[in-house]
Structures are given as C-alpha cells and as structure tokens.
Amino acid sequence: MRSWSSLTKKVNQTSFVFLSLLQYNKSSFLQFSLWDNMEKPNSSSGLWRTQSDQLAQMSSDTSRGGGGSGSGGSGGTHSRKSSRQMVFASPGRSGGGSSNSKNTHIRKTRSAQMKFDLDDVGSGAALSRASSASLGFSFSFTGFTMPPDEIADSRPFSDDDIPEDIEAGTRRKFQTEPTLPIYLKFTEVTYKVVIKGMTSTVEKDILNGISGAVHPGEVLALMGPSGSGKTTLLSLLGGRLTNPAPGGSITYNDKPYSKFLKSRIGFVTQDDILFPHLTVKETLTYAALLRLPKKLTKQEKEKRAADVIRELGLERCQDTMIGGTFVRGVSGGERKRVCIGLEIIINPSLLFLDEPTSGLDSTTALRIVELLQDIAETEKTVITTIHQPSSRLFHKFDKLILLGKGSLLYFGKASEAMLYFSSIGCSPLIAMNPAEFLLDLANGNMNEVSVPSELQDRVGDSQSETKNGKPAPSVVHDYLVEAYETRVAEETKKQLMIPATLDEELKSNVESMKREWGASWREQYWILFKRGLKERKHDYFSWLRITQVLVTAIILGLLWWQSEVHRPKDLDNQGLGLAIGATLTDLKKATTLASVTVMAFMLAGGYFVKDVPIFIAWLRYLSFNYHTYRLLLKVQYETISPVIDGIKLDSGLKEATALGIMVFGYRLLAYLSLRRMKIH
Numbered sequence: 020m021r022s023w024s025s026l027t028k029k030v031n032q033t034s035f036v037f038l039s040l041l042q043y044n045k046s047s048f049l050q051f052s053l054w055d056n057m058e059k060p061n062s063s064s065g066l067w068r069t070q071s072d073q074l075a076q077m078s079s080d081t082s083r084g085g086g087g088s089g090s091g092g093s094g095g096t097h098s099r100k101s102s103r104q105m106v107f108a109s110p111g112r113s114g115g116g117s118s119n120s121k122n123t124h125i126r127k128t129r130s131a132q133m134k135f136d137l138d139d140v141g142s143g144a145a146l147s148r149a150s151s152a153s154l155g156f157s158f159s160f161t162g163f164t165m166p167p168d169e170i171a172d173s174r175p176f177s178d179d180d181i182p183e184d185i186e187a188g189t190r191r192k193f194q195t196e197p198t199l200p201i202y203l204k205f206t207e208v209t210y211k212v213v214i215k216g217m218t219s220t221v222e223k224d225i226l227n228g229i230s231g232a233v234h235p236g237e238v239l240a241l242m243g244p245s246g247s248g249k250t251t252l253l254s255l256l257g258g259r260l261t262n263p264a265p266g267g268s269i270t271y272n273d274k275p276y277s278k279f280l281k282s283r284i285g286f287v288t289q290d291d292i293l294f295p296h297l298t299v300k301e302t303l304t305y306a307a308l309l310r311l312p313k314k315l316t317k318q319e320k321e322k323r324a325a326d327v328i329r330e331l332g333l334e335r336c337q338d339t340m341i342g343g344t345f346v347r348g349v350s351g352g353e354r355k356r357v358c359i360g361l362e363i364i365i366n367p368s369l370l371f372l373d374e375p376t377s378g379l380d381s382t383t384a385l386r387i388v389e390l391l392q393d394i395a396e397t398e399k400t401v402i403t404t405i406h407q408p409s410s411r412l413f414h415k416f417d418k419l420i421l422l423g424k425g426s427l428l429y430f431g432k433a434s435e436a437m438l439y440f441s442s443i444g445c446s447p448l449i450a451m452n453p454a455e456f457l458l459d460l461a462n463g464n465m466n467e468v469s470v471p472s473e474l475q476d477r478v479g480d481s482q483s484e485t486k487n488g489k490p491a492p493s494v495v496h497d498y499l500v501e502a503y504e505t506r507v508a509e510e511t512k513k514q515l516m517i518p519a520t521l522d523e524e525l526k527s528n529v530e531s532m533k534r535e536w537g538a539s540w541r542e543q544y545w546i547l548f549k550r551g552l553k554e555r556k557h558d559y560f561s562w563l564r565i566t567q568v569l570v571t572a573i574i575l576g577l578l579w580w581q582s583e584v585h586r587p588k589d590l591d592n593q594g595l596g597l598a599i600g601a602t603l604t605d606l607k608k609a610t611t612l613a614s615v616t617v618m619a620f621m622l623a624g625g626y627f628v629k630d631v632p633i634f635i636a637w638l639r640y641l642s643f644n645y646h647t648y649r650l651l652l653k654v655q656y657e658t659i660s661p662v663i664d665g666i667k668l669d670s671g672l673k674e675a676t677a678l679g680i681m682v683f684g685y686r687l688l689a690y691l692s693l694r695r696m697k698i699h
C-alpha cells in the first residue's frame with residue numbers, strides 16, 4: 020500500500036504539469052517585453068536640410084530650371100510631390116504655421132530635393148547627381164482630430180469600392196501630431212552570415228555595399244527578385260538585425276542607431292501576427308492602451324484607436340473579427356491595414372514594411388501604397404519592400420532601390436529608373452510594366468529587352484549564353500552591377516558622405532530622448548489578461564473543451580488518491596508544480612521537453628536568454644501562477660473537498676470531482692467576468 024501511495028505521489032507531481040497544460044495558458048503574457056518601449060514626447064524642432072538638397076537646388080537653378088517636380092515624367096507622383104511640403108515642427112504645434120528661431124517650422128518643398136536633368140542621362144552625371152540627392156515607442160501624441168467637414172467628405176473605403184475612392188480623390192488625411200523627422204542614410208552596407216556545415220564553414224555575402232538615403236515625407240521601395248536581400252536590408256535599416264553586425268554605415272539624422280530609436284520605429288512584418296477572435300476595433304484599442312504614453316487617459320487612448328480606424332478607412336469592418344485559419348474574418352487588404360494601424364498608432368518617425376501588398380489584388384495593393392504615401396506626408400520616412408508591383412503602383416514610390424543577388428542595381432527616383440536603364444542600353448522592346456521590366460533585368464532575363472553592345476560582346480561560349488542567344492543571367496547581373504558602379508555609385512557615395520545640415524536638436528533627440536513606458540506593469544497585466552480572456556473565450560467555453568477538461572480532471576483526480584495533500588508543504592509543492600507547468604506551457608506551444616530545457620537555461624542565470632525582459636516577465640508570471648494555483652488548491656481542499664467528503668464516494672473520485680468543480684468554476688468565473696467587463 021505504501022509503495023502504491025508513493026507511486027501515486029510521483030505520478031501526481033507529473034500530473035500537475037500535465038493538468039496545467041490543459042487548463043492554463045496565457046501566452047499573451049509573454050508580450051510584456053514587446054510593449055515596453057514608450058518614450059517621452061520629443062521636444063525637437065527645427066531646421067533640417069541636407070547639403071545635397073542645396074546642391075540639387077543649385078543644379079536645378081542652373082540647368083533647365085526644371086522646377087522641382089516638373090522634371091520627371093510621372094505625373095501622378097510628381098504632382099503629389101510638388102504639392103507636398105515637408106514641415107518639421109515641434110510637438111504641440113500644428114504643422115501648418117511658420118515662425119522663427121528654434122521652433123520655426125521650415126517648409127521645404129520637394130523641389131528642393133534632387134533634380135534630374137534628362138539631357139544628362141546619357142552621361143551618367145545627372146544620374147549621379149540624382150541618386151545622390153536624394154526607419155514598444157515615443158510620441159508627442161496629444162490626440163488626433165479631423166475637421167468635421169473632412170469627415171463628411173471622406174467616405175470610408177473597403178476593398179470593394181477602392182476605385183471610386185481613388186477617382187474621387189477622397190483619400191483620408193492623416194492628421195497626426197508632428198514626430199521627430201528622421202533622415203535615414205546608409206552607405207556601403209554589407210552583410211555576411213557564416214553558414215556552418217557538417218564539415219566546413221562558409222561565409223555567405225547577403226548584401227554587398229548598398230548605399231542610399233531617404234528623407235522624411237518619402238516612400239522608398241526596395242525591389243528585387245526573391246532572395247535578393249530586400250528583407251535583410253529592411254531589417255538592417257530598421258535596427259532589427261544586429262548579429263552579425265553589418266558593415267558600412269547606417270545613420271538616422273547623422274547619428275548611429277541607438278536604443279532610443281526603437282521607440283520611433285514602426286515595423287510591419289511580412290507575417291501578420293494578430294489575434295483571430297478579436298475585432299478590428301479591439302485589436303487597435305488594446306494596442307493603444309498598451310503602447311501609448313502613460314500621460315494619456317484611457318479615453319484619449321481609445322480615441323486615438325478610433326482615429327486610426329477612421330484614417331485607415333476601417334469603420335465598416337471595425338466590429339468584424341480579424342479571423343484566421345478556422346474563423347472567417349476581415350479581407351486581406353483590411354487585415355494589412357490593421358497591421359499598419361498597429362504601428363502607426365504610436366506615431367512613428369520611421370515606418371518599415373515588409374511586403375505589405377503581397378497576396379493582395381492590384382487595386383487593393385494600390386490603396387495600401389497610397390496609404391503609405393499619406394502616412395509619409397505626415398513627415399514620416401517610409402521604407403517598404405515590394406514584390407511585383409503593378410505599373411500604377413510602381414509610379415507611386417518616391418525612391419527605388421533595385422537589388423540583384425545582394426548587389427545594388429539602382430538607387431534613385433522610381434520615376435527615373437527606366438531612364439537610367441535605357442542610358443545603359445537596356446530598354447524594353449515591347450510595352451511593359453516598368454516593375455516587371457526591372458525585375459526581369461534583376462533576374463538576368465533579357466527576353467524582350469534590348470541588349471547593349473557592351474553586354475553582347477561578353478557573350479560567346481555556352482557558359483555566357485542562353486539557348487536563344489541572349490546573355491546568361493550571371494553575365495547580365497555582372498554587367499548591371501558594373502554599370503551602376505562605374506556610372507552612378509561613386510557620385511552617389513560622395514554625395515552621401517556630405518554630412519546633412521541638420522539642426523543639432525534633431526540630431527541629439529535621436530539618441531537621447533528618454534523612453535516613456537506605455538503602461539505600468541499592473542496595467543499591462545490587466546489589459547493583457549482581458550485581451551487573453553477575450554481572445555480565448557471561444558476556446559474556453561466550447562462544450563467540447565469543457566467536457567474534455569472535466570473528463571481529464573476526473574482521470575487525473577484518480578492519481579491524487581491517498582496523496583497527502585492536506586499538509587501545507589504538499590500544498591505548496593502542488594501549487595509550484597502547477598505554476599511551473601502553466602508557465603512552461605506559454606513557451607509558445609513548445610513541447611514540454613523543450614520547455615523544460617529552456618526553463619533550465621533560464622534558471623541557470625538567464626545566461627542563454629538573450630531577451631532579459633522576457634526572462635523577467637516569465638519570472639513574474641511564474642510567481643503569479645504560483646500564487647494563483649496555491650489559492651485555487653486551497654479553495655479546492657478547504658472549501659470544495661470537505662463538502663464532497665460528506666458524499667459517499669471513493670476518495671480518488673472525490674478529488675477528481677473537486678478538481679472538476681474547480682476547473683469548471685474557474686471557467687464560469689472567467690465567463691461571468693467577460694460578460695461584466697466592458698472590453699472595447
């Protein structure tokens with residue numbers, strides 16, 4: 020009997036972990052570390068203008084007086100540009116006015132940026148000039164307002180009525196408070212990874228000397244074939260890829276990346292991470308509550324979420340669930356807009372997007388890019404990767420970087436890319452979408468493309484030639500890289516080396532503004548708890564799940580048979596066992612074995628854990644779970660068990676029943692709380 024008792028005791032301990040796997044899972048808690056990047060409002064102001072802008076201005080004055088945006092041929096883009104002015108203003112002031120000294124709002128017309136002299140295309144000089152002139156949480160947000168007449172004018176859009184919106188020009192205006200304008204410059208950026216094989220170690224070049232720059236108010240597109248390095252470059256510019264360290268230089272207002280910048284960067288990843296059972300409004304509201312500065316009231320934060328919904332034209336679907344694999348939800352375009360909303364809600368200075376249009380039809384994709392334009396117009400610097408844009412969409416970008424096998428094939432105005440490639444002898448032989456043409460080139464595909472004599476000369480043997488007599492892709496790639504290096508790259512680099520004439524305050528704010536935390540630890544826990552309940556209510560309260568829990572509880576209860584659980588010490592042990600089990604469960608659905616291993620590493624001093632905030636959040640969670648389970652077990656043994664003891668049942672069954680009631684009670688309580696809580 021004794022050995023049976025000790026056996027059941029051991030099994031009990033194992034069952035703690037197993038039981039906890041079944042009943043407690045709050046992986047959302049993990050996100051503490053993701054939401055902790057608030058920063059104080061910036062108090063920057065001032066003058067900001069690059070020398071290269073000045074050079075470009077001179078060039079425009081002395082050449083054909085091509086008047087800013089008028090030089091190019093892409094009407095849509097340029098007319099937008101010419102009308103758009105960049106205003107760098109201090110927070111708390113509207114972007115419209117102008118005044119003197121430090122808080123002066125300096126308007127800089129787009130024409131002050133690079134000018135491109137079409138006559139010089141052939142020489143490459145203009146290209147050089149052109150190329151040369153030209154990415155939690157901090158925010159000086161105090162609320163967003165939209166004049167009533169504008170609200171009336173602007174109809175909400177959905178993926179169904181996009182063309183009408185575009186034709187009617189009823190695009191929303193983003194009326195955000197000014198953020199710190201950030202000029203992003205990168206020169207000679209290289210990135211290598213070491214690939215360790217079974218027998219050898221190989222170094223792989225991912226990026227080879229990429230240079231470029233993007234101003235506030237501009238949208239820079241990163242294009243290139245799959246595997247050309249777009250995401251890598253985007254991650255490097257966004258400060259997300261630091262190991263191994265990249266080569267070259269990446270500066271933000273002429274300052275290197277600092278931790279303070281994290282709060283100024285919005286990063287929309289390729290894979291949407293959204294809670295399927297939350298509505299659009301709930302998703303954005305929780306984000307606002309978690310990420311906006313503490314100084315804002317709950318109402319102000321909710322208003323901000325409502326403003327973002329309106330700005331993104333999501334009113335019609337605001338009460339629709341996001342949806343997922345098994346749940347029908349919002350459309351792809353709306354989903355993408357929600358992702359963008361999650362980032363712009365904090366009013367970032369730099370917005371990075373990884374393929375925001377992938378999987379969308381061309382009209383929806385166009386609407387997304389227009390949205391990016393609108394966002395950029397509020398002095399944000401927008402950088403996006405793009406796969407296969409339509410020609411309409413292509414012309415919406417201000418600047419373009421074309422990558423091929425990690426090398427730079429073009430950097431400059433998107434509208435002038437075709438001119439550049441025709442200047443090096445590569446033109447489409449049939450009417451073609453420029454983006455398609457550029458991607459063909461970057462892939463080394465010369466079908467339907469004129470072959471320059473210099474390239475033709477390199478063709479001779481079967482290695483350098485395709486079956487139809489066109490140059491082989493590798494030969495084309497080398498030619499394009501060389502052409503860019505010899506005709507444009509040097510000048511571009513020289514221009515980029517000229518330090519930008521930025522207001523000192525703008526520079527210093529990039530690396531010194533203190534972070535402001537969005538919500539206190541307790542607030543975060545409460546918000547996440549409510550969000551977790553809301554997201555999981557469908558899961559928690561399904562009859563299948565409740566039956567499953569009750570049956571499992573009865574089976575597990577049998578394992579408690581004759582275990583000495585009434586002693587305080589054993590109660591502590593059970594509480595701790597359940598707590599560790601629940602905490603381990605949250606390791607992103609890792610298997611128990613993997614979880615135990617990771618936990619062991621964590622307990623071994625956090626040495627192997629890179630992200631310390633996650634580690635700390637886990638310890639807090641463990642502590643919370645311990646106290647919760649201890650309380651629940653106490654309730655079970657002190658309140659439920661004595662009642663059941665009066666019933667004539669086998670003791671194992673009693674334990675099981677007690678457990679079942681406890682679990683059911685827990686769920687009922689959660690359900691009632693949900694009904695009572697007004698979660699918006």
Ligand SMILES: Nc1ncnc2c1ncn2[C@@H]1O[C@H](COP(=O)(O)OP(=O)(O)OP(=O)(O)O)[C@@H](O)[C@H]1O
Nearest residue numbers: 212214223225243244245246247248249250251252
């Ligand atoms: N850590 C890494 N280790 C090994 N190879 C890597 C690593 N990171 C990137 N690469 C390789 O570098 C190349 C560029 O990757 P990247 O994801 O930047 O390309 P991409 O242009 O964004 O592609 P896609 O359009 O398909 O998303 C790919 O060949 C990829 O396999």
